[in-house]
Amino acid sequence: MSSNVSEAVIIGGGIIGCATAYYLAKAGVSVTVLEKSQIGEGGSSRNGGGVRQSGRDPRELPIAMYGVEHLWPTLSEELGMDVEYYKKGNLRLAKTEAHIKILQGLTDSATKKGLEVRMINGEEVRQINPYLSKEVIGASWCPSDGHANPLLATLAFYKNARRLGARFITGEKVIRIKKIKGKARQVITEQNCYEGENIILAAGFDSNPIAGSIGIHIPMNRVLLEALVTEAQPKMFEQMLGTAEADFYGHQSTHGSFVFGGSSGIDAYTSDYDRPVTNSMTASCICRGIIRYFPELATAKIVRTWAGWVDEAADHVPVISFAEEIPGLILACGFSGHGFGISPAVGKLLSEMVLEGKPSIDLSALRYDRFKAKI
Ligand SMILES: Cc1cc2nc3c(=O)[nH]c(=O)nc-3n(C[C@H](O)[C@H](O)[C@H](O)COP(=O)(O)OP(=O)(O)OC[C@H]3O[C@@H](n4cnc5c(N)ncnc54)[C@H](O)[C@@H]3O)c2cc1C
Incomplete structure (x- = not known):
């Protein structure tokens, strides 16, 4: 019988949980993933596959850029499965002057962070994509953006994490997290109790009641x-x-x-x-x-x-954060409809938080307590 104790317990078998399990298992960490339903049951197998840096909030843009530069291009090879990644650009379309203004603002803030993205007019848009109608009067164009197949990418992380020894338990609904001697240590499901030095909460919207069981609320x-x-x-x-x-x-x-x-x-x-x-x-x-x-x-x-x-x-960017008042707990939720594109990078960064105690990219702007009133 498998032990219910592992170095890391991940709550949620979406692409964030699966990618994190993969990078941890690759580094030799024992991992258990608890999924209430099936792998990829949430947004991870239902999304549009966009792997985009353009249009991102400057707080999460460095994560997106890291993934596009270092992880997505070799992911199919690394995972031994074609995840149908295309790095062929993103056209963010405008039909009105008001749209142009929105895109100009996003483009200006992204170029300040070093992203290659620019505004183009309607004719330039149709040179890139001749099928677009004349209603499109302009766009932002980011040549290094792209798309991938979310079902295959989630499955590829899952299969490889398993191959490297990660344990996945489906149909296992987590109810709460329990502290032992001031540290998050136990994960209580409907029928079982699991223990880990590191607990990573990546259960989408349902992260909220689980975090609430230990006194944390994420708007x-x-x-x-x-x-x-x-x-x-x-x-x-x-x-x-x-x-x-x-x-x-x-x-x-x-x-x-x-x-x-x-x-x-x-x-x-x-x-x-x-x-x-x-x-x-x-x-x-x-x-x-x-x-x-x-x-x-x-x-x-x-x-x-x-x-x-x-x-x-509440502010449309994820929470990827330690919770200092509860050592042992790492939060990874609130991906706000654009978590697929950054999932390999997020999985890698979460694994670094476990392995090295800090991520290689500064994530302080994505802390869980940023919503608290400053006194
Ligand atoms: C229609 C649609 C289109 C989208 N398009 C894009 C896009 O083009 N590009 C992009 O980047 N993003 C897109 N997204 C968002 C993207 O899908 C998510 O941000 C991403 O999948 C988040 O992954 P996750 O692992 O955090 O969450 P999820 O995939 O939701 O995984 C969370 C998992 O936790 C499990 N869980 C919940 N509660 C419990 C519990 N109590 N115990 C155990 N397990 C639990 C769930 O069953 C689920 O499997 C889109 C989303 C949708 C719905």
């Missing part, structure tokens, strides 16, 4: 996002697309189908269910977006739609 909302996939189409383009208001995004996958996501604006009113479910209006709303941006796709058939929750932090 977060649960927000529903929807996406859809078309039938396979002839190869058209390889860039990732987004918009100034982040209300529409998409890319063409390796086998030809397009994955598009968007919002109808009514999602907040349908988010009271236990499971994320699509509503009757959002898919047609996304389709209207597709037709306006890509008239050529007007007859493409939609084969599947789905919904997923995101853990939206």
Whole structure:
């Protein structure tokens, strides 16, 4: 029988938990991952696959840039599985002068942090992607952004973490964390108790009640996002697309189908269910977006739609942080709908926090206590 004691216990088997387990197991650390449902059940297998640096808050941009420079390009090779990563750029589209203004602001702050991103006009946009309609009057263009396949990337981290000895227990819902002698030490599930020197909380929105069991509150909302996939189409383009208001995004996958996501604006009113479910209006709303941006796709058939929750932090950037008053606890949640693109880098940084006691990138702006009133 396996022991319930390991050096690290990870709560949540999404891509953050799986990537962290991989980097820890690779360094020889014994790891147990507790997942209440199945691996990748949360946003990690439901997302749009964007691996983007542009449009990021300056506080998390260094993580995104690190991942794109050092991890994503060799990830398929490292994990022995093609995660369908494309580093072919991101066009963040504008249809109005107000959109241009938003994108200009994001571009200015990103270039100050060293990211190569620039504003281009409508004609330049169509030189990069000739399928885009004349409604697009400009865009921000970041050539080193891209996309990957979230299901494959999550699975690849999971399989490799297991290969290196990490233990994954699915159907194991964590209820609370318990302190022993002032340190976070035990993780209590519905039926069992696990122990670890390091407890990493990466359970998406559900991190909140678990952190609450030990006196920590992270201001977060649960927000529903929807996406859809078309039938396979002839190869058209390889860039990732987004918009100034982040209300529409998409890319063409390796086998030809397009994955598009968007919002109808009514999602907040349908988010009271236990499971994320699509509503009757959002898919047609996304389709209207597709037709306006890509008239050529007007007859493409939609084969599947789905919904997923995101853990939206009050200031829209994640919490990746030790909790000093509770030694042994590391928080990794609040990824606010853009955690996939940074997941390899976050997994690596979390492993460094366990192994070396600090991450190699300064994460102090992502501390859990940044929301507290300053006295
Ligand atoms: C439709 C959609 C589109 C998106 N598009 C993008 C995109 O293009 N680019 C991008 O970067 N990001 C995108 N995201 C966001 C991205 O999916 C997430 O930020 C990322 O997957 C977060 O990973 P995670 O491991 O923290 O969370 P999750 O994948 O949600 O994993 C958390 C896990 O914890 C488990 N869990 C919860 N409670 C417990 C408990 N009590 N005990 C044990 N386990 C528990 C859950 O079952 C889940 O498996 C999108 C999200 C959605 C929904």
